[in-house]
Amino acid sequence: MSKVEQLVRDGATAAQKLATVSSDAKNCALETMATALEASADAIMAANAEDVARGKDNGLNPTLIDRLTLNPKRMKGMVDGLRQLIGLPDPVGTVLDGWRRPNGLEIARIRVPLGLIGIIYESRPNVTVDAAGLCLKSGNAVILRGGSEAIRSNIILSQTLSRAAAQSGIPPAAIQLIETTDRAAAIELMRSDRYVSALIPRGGPSLLHSILENATVPVIIDGAGNCHTYVDSAADLAMAADIAYNAKVSRPSVCNAMETLLVHAEIAPRFLPLIAARYRDAGVELRGCDRTRQIIPGAVPASEEDWDTEYLDLKLAIRVVEDMDQAIAHIRKHGTGHSEAIVTDDYQAAERFTQEVDAACVYVNASTRFTDGFEFGFGAEIGISNQKLHARGPMGLNELTTYKYVIRGNGQVRQ
């Protein structure tokens, strides 16, 4: 039996036990885990420093080095994250629905854990802690598979968490890390459909491609966000400028940042100069269609490729559209179904946009940047789903569960 097979078997057995552990026991384990991280802070920081040094030796770029690096503030963030989970309601056991059939059968649909969840992720060691905490709180066992650049950090973090959880009576195999970083191990995890209930990849296009090609385990894709803001002819232009500025500038590197601004032709001559000045001050590079460039002469010509690009940077594509038909058609063609916004004071326009735009999150008069588990009030987030099956949009504890039907009878047989 391979090492990965041993891990997923043990994980699946741990998941069976974890499914019936009480909320109190899980909360107690989360507190023990938080305390253990604090107690082991020096050792964790030392292991992380080794990863960082090795990364620098290997020429890892500064962004990745930054993501990899733990500091006291980030350590505190991980510990606080675990403690925040304690205060959140346990999703397990919620009765989602229930009814009585004419033959007297009582059917209840009850929220239960998924079982064993696989998480494949890159560079950020805080995912190790976040994912372990979220899975534990929702009654799931987890198999973690982080990137090779963070392997020392991930080993000490997962071992610390697993030992602490075990001290509170949680099976140690409820939190496991695949300690080998070769590709074959990741692929074996993706194909362990007999033991793993769901796989949540958190990474770039090459990881997603590998998942699509190899996975037999059902997957929840945390995908790309090519997000748009459409400024309608009936928009309050000051509000539109605030929203368009926030959606691009507040944190350009994240998936809910706007990548293309669509502006109704009627108000483009008034709106574009207004917002262009603010973008210029923030250092945003603008790429525009021909009509945009007639109004903002400094904008670079946008190519067809720009409409499909998730810049994740201080760059923005701008297109002037004839009407809402063209705006919606543009979003359908180029959007990734993540977050789309309209700014308008027209009731019909708002209604039509929310109905016809097919995305996880459709906004009226607000910034796309709110697509986030914490901003939605979930109190936690494991990712943002870009697919339609199972979960769509920000995923919190509920999205780490499934349900089962419990049917109580008194001797019913089927005719």
Added chain:
Amino acid sequence: MSKVEQLVRDGATAAQKLATVSSDAKNCALETMATALEASADAIMAANAEDVARGKDNGLNPTLIDRLTLNPKRMKGMVDGLRQLIGLPDPVGTVLDGWRRPNGLEIARIRVPLGLIGIIYESRPNVTVDAAGLCLKSGNAVILRGGSEAIRSNIILSQTLSRAAAQSGIPPAAIQLIETTDRAAAIELMRSDRYVSALIPRGGPSLLHSILENATVPVIIDGAGNCHTYVDSAADLAMAADIAYNAKVSRPSVCNAMETLLVHAEIAPRFLPLIAARYRDAGVELRGCDRTRQIIPGAVPASEEDWDTEYLDLKLAIRVVEDMDQAIAHIRKHGTGHSEAIVTDDYQAAERFTQEVDAACVYVNASTRFTDGFEFGFGAEIGISNQKLHARGPMGLNELTTYKYVIRGNGQVRQ
């Protein structure tokens, strides 16, 4: 562009339109479709007769010939199925949840169609009609891919339905059939993740294997049912006999039929002779563990393989277990997570079984045969999911939908 690519592109465009079609218009189309089937009954039966004749020439076994054959009663069943959908509530537009955030954002989670759904199925032409109706009612476009043995029936059925729907203003591409029956076309459909939101395969192990190996589209597996009934020491034995008899005998060929009977050692000497006599009269072949065979001398010895076999036939494996621990361990090892039942009058035993057994449907004192969309009161059924993501257990109209978040603001930007 390949034929399949053209179909999925057209289907995806039709899905966008269908998503905003009113319930009245969809119901009108369902009535037109039902009427069109009635009007074309002779032509449909003639095409089906050709399929049946070809099937017999090709040596198709009698069970498959039976599944393939349409007769006036089955025609009426398909037509009635479409009309029944008219009376069911439209799932689209239901507000599943809604709340206001401290910053004033109003978040609503709203049920919407999945988009374009692919259905890959075998022999039964009624699936063509059922799936087209269910997808239309839930606002989804559908791409159907039936088996080669039913191709003439499926072509005329899907064309009749598509034309009828178009007469009621539904885009004709809302219902499409892949008319080529080569394997490459099916694989291309499985890999059309850009256009197809979900794939629902309905078929045997070789189809499921091909899906796991090839699909990049998210899949809802309608899988195997190795279902158990556990007769506890505290069971009402007459009730247990009725349930165990019904679960095996009422329709042995379906996934919710019982395949293994687990009997507590304490009551086995009283219960097994009782039920064995009834099984004998019904012609059920019994395969038992050693202790079973001491009580039922006529039983064939059961091998380890029997515990894993879904007979789908008048055969039953029987095992005497020491206690509930052993019963639950057996189900964990051999069950497929479909439907599991306990018969008991002991409160603690019932509670423990429903909590610790991990299956889509867990029964107390009722037959596993009730795992069915109609028996659950859904009014329709597209299949029974054996996976944990998205949908679990019987799937009706709700399970053919996803949700989107609509967020209404008045200028909110993220800090």
